Amino acid sequence: MSKTTVVLALMLTAANVLAASPGEVLQTYTAQAKKDNPSFKEFSAAGGDKFYHAAVKHSSGKQVSCAACHTDNPRNAGKHEKTSKEILPLAPAANKDRFTDAAKVEKWFKRNCQDVLERECNAREKGDFMTYVLSIK
Amino acid sequence: MPRRTLVVALCACTFAFALPAAAQTANQTPAANPGAKWKAECSSCHMAYPPGYLPERSWRKLMSGLDKHFGENAGLDAVTTREITDYLVSNSAEKSSDRRAGRFLGSLAANAIPLRITETPYFRRKHDEVRPEVWKRPKVGSPANCIACHVGAERGDFSERNVKIPQ
Numbered sequence: 001m002s003k004t005t006v007v008l009a010l011m012l013t014a015a016n017v018l019a020a021s022p023g024e025v026l027q028t029y030t031a032q033a034k035k036d037n038p039s040f041k042e043f044s045a046a047g048g049d050k051f052y053h054a055a056v057k058h059s060s061g062k063q064v065s066c067a068a069c070h071t072d073n074p075r076n077a078g079k080h081e082k083t084s085k086e087i088l089p090l091a092p093a094a095n096k097d098r099f100t101d102a103a104k105v106e107k108w109f110k111r112n113c114q115d116v117l118e119r120e121c122n123a124r125e126k127g128d129f130m131t132y133v134l135s136i137k
Numbered sequence: 138m139p140r141r142t143l144v145v146a147l148c149a150c151t152f153a154f155a156l157p158a159a160a161q162t163a164n165q166t167p168a169a170n171p172g173a174k175w176k177a178e179c180s181s182c183h184m185a186y187p188p189g190y191l192p193e194r195s196w197r198k199l200m201s202g203l204d205k206h207f208g209e210n211a212g213l214d215a216v217t218t219r220e221i222t223d224y225l226v227s228n229s230a231e232k233s234s235d236r237r238a239g240r241f242l243g244s245l246a247a248n249a250i251p252l253r254i255t256e257t258p259y260f261r262r263k264h265d266e267v268r269p270e271v272w273k274r275p276k277v278g279s280p281a282n283c284i285a286c287h288v289g290a291e292r293g294d295f296s297e298r299n300v301k302i303p304q
Contacts, residue, residue: 082279
């Protein structure tokens with residue numbers, strides 16, 4: 001093995017340690033959901049589907065939902081309502097970088113739950129949402 | 138691509154990814170690329186606007202209200218907020234070497250604290266020939282979407298000859 005290959009291999013290992021898989025991120029929500037409710041069993045893709053598409057009346061008077069910006073199918077790219085900037089697909093089936101950084105996942109749940117529901121989401125809601133999005137093939 | 142070049146390129150990518158995270162874990166001061174976080178965070182929902190197009194007072198005000206950022210929650214953790222604020226302040230209109238920075242700054246009243254580049258008199262003057270209908274075209278959307286017409290905007294190129302207005 002050449003010296004460069006060894007260096008490359010070491011660096012890739014370091015990168016892999018830092019990145020998580022969606023399953024690992026989901027596990028942290030499972031742990032929290034069990035803490036919140038000891039009788040919790042598992043997340044529901046159907047529940048997440050309903051949550052994702054539910055139109056909510058915002059206090060501003062507008063109808064809002066996850067799907068409004070992320071589109072009806074999380075495989076599709078969306079568009080930011082105000083800035084027109086593309087929102088890359090949510091589903092890892094179409095965008096493998098999604099849900100691989102726990103801090104980033106939390107950051108966006110915190111922001112978007114405030115923007116849509118005007119409150120924080122609980123672990124159950126986050127887990128159902130992720131389970132639905134991960135189920136998209 | 139020759140194999141060696143590919144290997145070097147891959148190393149560089151891995152480094153770019155691994156280093157900031159490593160620095161954060163060790164709680165060290167952010168090194169080599171101070172603009173990396175600004176770019177990553179501020180370009181999630183819109184183009185990362187040039188820090189030199191607003192004065193320090195504007196960036197400080199904007200960064201202190203990220204949880205209500207033009208009607209949206211764009212909140213960041215305290216460390217990232219401070220790091221990005223420092224970057225914006227050290228490249229603000231007062232400090233930037235961009236030739237337009239001084240024009241933006243010079244167009245402002247002394248007590249004005251604009252939160253949008255589009256509110257500045259210099260921006261308005263430079264766009265006064267753009268009809269309201271043009272801003273509303275689907276491919277433009279709003280004056281905040283610089284890159285719709287300024288195709289080199291992300292490289293800081295706002296020159297008139299590189300303007301292409303979509304139909």
